[in-house]
Amino acid sequence: MRRRCPNPNCHREPSLLVSRTLESPRSRLIVRKGSFYRSRDRRFITKYFCKNCRRHFSASTHSPDYRQKKRDLNPVVAQLFSSGMSQRRMAILLDVNPKTIVRKFRIMAARARAEHEVRLNQLAKAPLSEVQFDDLETFEHTKCKPLSVTLAVNKKTREILGFQVSRMPANGRLAEISRRKYGHRKDERQKGWDLLFRALRLVVRSGACLESDQNPHYPKFIRRHLKNVCHIAHPGARGAITGQGELKKLVFDPLFALNHTCAMLRANLNRLFRRTWCTTKKPEGLIDHLSIYLRYHNTVLIRP
């Protein structure tokens, strides 16, 4: 297996294994130099030495889990994040510090976002013809500070194509209380819709059909970013059971793919449960959690 020198200032070609220098015409530029025992997963890891820049590295240096002490927990932590478990409970069950879980949370979210970018570029080669989108409501810290999650899914496969989290002002009887306690709250939903539809431009083909509810703001953003698509706005429907806003009491729900996905978010992300202790403290945390779930949903949950 070819080894790359991790030193960015090492000017030799990275794939060059055999040195052409005069003093040692055929000696290897990167040589094996012992090994070390990694007790966490009980493995011996080979060490290497670059003769060009005299740097040592190991078979683990280029691993995405480089310098993680509890790397063996990553697969199970990724599953638990998308299975309705709180971060504190995960720390108890896996016998690690809660800070370890938080660090893994952030790393996994960043990695999931990078993977999703790759997936969107793949989809751009075969753009979709049927997409559904809608907003799901949650909150940060208190119901007086609502957040809106705009979600777009592929109607045929229920694959999540993208989401945006935006702050919005409270409405109804909480509006007055919210203003009194926390002051004016900006409505950032327009910015969220703008970003989501811009991202969808890549993966939606010309002549595609977009479906949503009758939110009066949507047509403007669709026209701005997507050319030659038809938009069908379905009238809203009541939830099947009290507290289950997403699964509708209809025999045929035209927005089933989207509503089912929202119901899965509510069932699998502890912070989106109805009546839960676990709440979003900052929108960034919700974005990270949704990124991790998106990856699990698209790669595991909806695969046959």
Ligand SMILES: [Zn+2]
């Ligand atoms: Zn080097």
